[in-house]
Amino acid sequence: MQSTDEGQQPVEQLIANRRAKLEALYELGQDPYPRRFRVEESVSQVRARYEEKTAEELETEKPEVRIAGRLRAVRGHGKVSFADVSDGAGQLQLYLRKNDLDETSWLIFKQLDLGDFLGVEGAVFRTRAGELSVAVTKLQVLAKALRPLPEKYHGLSDREARARQRYLDLLSNPESREVFEARSKVISSIRRRFEAAGFIEVETPMMQPIPGGATARPFVTHHNTLDMDLYLRIAPELYLKRLIVAGFERIFELNRNFRNEGISTRHNPEFTMLEFYWAYADYELLMDFTEELVAGLAEEVTGGLKVPWGEHIIDFSRPWRRLRMRDAILEYSDLTPEDLVDRSRMEAAARSLDVQRIDERSDGNLFAELFEMTAEPLMINPTFIMDFPRDISPFAKSTPDDPDTVERFELFIGGLEVANAFTELNDPVEQRRRLEAQAAEAGGLVDEDFVLAIEHGMPPTGGEGIGIDRLVMLLTGRQSIRDAILFPQLRPRE
Numbered sequence: 001m002q003s004t005d006e007g008q009q010p011v012e013q014l015i016a017n018r019r020a021k022l023e024a025l026y027e028l029g030q031d032p033y034p035r036r037f038r039v040e041e042s043v044s045q046v047r048a049r050y051e052e053k054t055a056e057e058l059e060t061e062k063p064e065v066r067i068a069g070r071l072r073a074v075r076g077h078g079k080v081s082f083a084d085v086s087d088g089a090g091q092l093q094l095y096l097r098k099n100d101l102d103e104t105s106w107l108i109f110k111q112l113d114l115g116d117f118l119g120v121e122g123a124v125f126r127t128r129a130g131e132l133s134v135a136v137t138k139l140q141v142l143a144k145a146l147r148p149l150p151e152k153y154h155g156l157s158d159r160e161a162r163a164r165q166r167y168l169d170l171l172s173n174p175e176s177r178e179v180f181e182a183r184s185k186v187i188s189s190i191r192r193r194f195e196a197a198g199f200i201e202v203e204t205p206m207m208q209p210i211p212g213g214a215t216a217r218p219f220v221t222h223h224n225t226l227d228m229d230l231y232l233r234i235a236p237e238l239y240l241k242r243l244i245v246a247g248f249e250r251i252f253e254l255n256r257n258f259r260n261e262g263i264s265t266r267h268n269p270e271f272t273m274l275e276f277y278w279a280y281a282d283y284e285l286l287m288d289f290t291e292e293l294v295a296g297l298a299e300e301v302t303g304g305l306k307v308p309w310g311e312h313i314i315d316f317s318r319p320w321r322r323l324r325m326r327d328a329i330l331e332y333s334d335l336t337p338e339d340l341v342d343r344s345r346m347e348a349a350a351r352s353l354d355v356q357r358i359d360e361r362s363d364g365n366l367f368a369e370l371f372e373m374t375a376e377p378l379m380i381n382p383t384f385i386m387d388f389p390r391d392i393s394p395f396a397k398s399t400p401d402d403p404d405t406v407e408r409f410e411l412f413i414g415g416l417e418v419a420n421a422f423t424e425l426n427d428p429v430e431q432r433r434r435l436e437a438q439a440a441e442a443g444g445l446v447d448e449d450f451v452l453a454i455e456h457g458m459p460p461t462g463g464e465g466i467g468i469d470r471l472v473m474l475l476t477g478r479q480s481i482r483d484a485i486l487f488p489q490l491r492p493r494e
Contacts, residue, residue, distance in 0.1 A: 213237030364389025
């Protein structure tokens with residue numbers, strides 16, 4: 001991608017050369033950063049419109065175009081040059097001959113470097129080699145780049161550098177752009193599918209007086225006028241349930257959550273969550289709906305139901321496996337049923353698996369840790385893990401045959417938790433009891449307004465959250481969540 005005059009010069013010298021060309025443009029009476037340039041079609045649209053036209057057809061029609069984009073390559077010297085201009089998604093060759101341009105346009109072209117934005121006018125034709133091109137008759141500089149782009153064939157190879165300077169990553173690595181185009185397709189498809197199913201999209205507060213709806217450390221801010229602390233939401237759950245009380249039977253929200261916790265290949269403190277609530281549904285119906293939704297997204301985004309994931313191939317074909325948490329632990333470990341009912345034996349098993357802070361954990365929390373250490377990493381194909389301990393699920397309704405187990409599932413794909421869902425607890429007396437027990441054990445406050453809301457009556461409801469960043473990771477074969485977020489949170493440089 002290096003232009004012929006830049007070669008292997010030091011970056012400082014390249015910048016100095018570009019600044020000199022910037023001054024030359026001013027001396028030509030040109031504004032290197034004009035206010036606007038009216039384009040009729042994008043580079044990609046022009047290529048798509050004329051890609052199938054023969055040289056003879058183009059010679060007859062002589063279609064005139066007015067396009068703009070970033071200069072990506074220059075070839076040739078003297079009175080004839082070829083250049084490539086890109087809109088990010090597509091690229092088109094320019095044919096520039098001194099005799100076809102006015103003197104100012106030719107002088108402008110000679111002051112351009114790779115990475116500059118330019119606008120051109122001219123006729124579309126095919127060269128003798130058959131390359132679709134624009135014979136430029138007018139040229140205008142639209143933005144002079146003072147720093148060079150990454151080198152064409154190596155680009156930004158360092159993963160952290162790619163995340164820190166995403167704009168350069170997207171410019172030099174087409175596969176990165178494909179990830180975020182896929183992400184956009186996922187989000188727009190989700191909206192279409194939910195609207196087709198009768199859901200309406202809503203928005204709930206990002207700043208909340210009480211953090212609730214999940215167990216996580218919140219970010220704290222302060223509202224000066226009200227002189228009160230507020231919390232960036234860790235989940236929209238309790239506000240969405242208020243809307244179910246209000247009579248909205250099918251609602252969803254696609255927005256950010258914030259958790260003041262660790263950063264890893266699976267966690268970013270700011271992340272995108274789809275959360276939806278469905279009156280008169282339970283977790284069984286949500287499993288059916290989730291299968292249809294995610295399998296449909298996989299097919300739409302990837303073109304099939306089998307997606308590469310590291311050394312594995314994830315098969316999204318339905319039906320997906322449904323497995324109780326207890327049964328999953330027994331299937332994927334050497335533990336016995338007796339090991340899961342006796343506290344001392346559970347602790348011994350946990351120590352053998354290097355579970356930390358065993359004494360601080362409730363029975364249900366320890367049970368879930370055993371699942372996490374044994375079965376969870378092996379859930380490659382989509383698998384619903386069902387029926388969780390009640391003491392780690394304060395908003396889920398108990399199963400009919402066991403009050404200590406709740407109707408909750410988590411969806412695992414590629415060893416990642418992708419979704420979490422409940423048959424929602426709608427008994428206000430039991431809900432208050434659980435929230436008070438949680439507050440006594442872990443600290444915090446009971447959201448009195450939420451309890452007040454469901455005291456007015458909340459119908460049977462199924463609710464679910466799906467992590468969009470992780471879903472995009474899986475559908476695009478990325479192993480780190482930062483590769484699926486345009487601008488992930490990173491530690492400061494040393």
